[in-house]
Amino acid sequence: MKYGRIPFIILIGFLAVESGATVGFRYLQLPADDVEKVLLDESSAATREGRVLKIQTDKGLRTFEDTTDAGEGSAVYRMVGYLQRSDHELFLVRTFRHEATGYELLNKQTGNAISLYSAPNFSEDWSKFVDVSLDLEAGYMPNVIQIYKFENSEYIKVWVHRFPGWTRGPTDPVWLNNSAIVFFVAEFENDFSNSDIIRKPFIIEWKNGKWVEPRPLR
16 A cells, blocks of 8 residues: 555645635534534524524524434434635534434525435535435445535535546545545545555646546656
């Protein structure tokens, strides 16, 4: 296995964070229940009443109700992110289901929500974010990386790259700037029965008016 690229990509990620090239939600690595308690104190628009999370948007009340007695249909919702800037506010709700987790990104101004695989990773100017899904074992989720762009007060999906099957997929994206994303492609070193997973750095760039297919970093 070659490790020479790993320090390079870690350095890139560090520089990106230091330069402000990534806008992210705080506390995501902490327990969801604890995060929600903190965030409910930060935003007057969000409250919890027992099993129901309530978020007041400009278009009406949105509710997320826990259902813990529905077997495989059970779901638990926790508010795990809140971002505010002059022109819009965003709430991030994490969904815990029987076999998988996901996220809902709720726009306070429009009242609309986007279903995501992971917590969105924003570009420096908030104009875009990247969402990834990686599932190399269970096969319940796709292996996909997708980019959303802010237009007309909404984030809309503008680019998708799917990895066929469940042998390789994307993880750990970092914005280098508003037009370039570095991420890893993770895959089993030999085959599915081998537990060793290797990660190779790739880059996606905006060129000539479009996002180009991922290419490996040399």
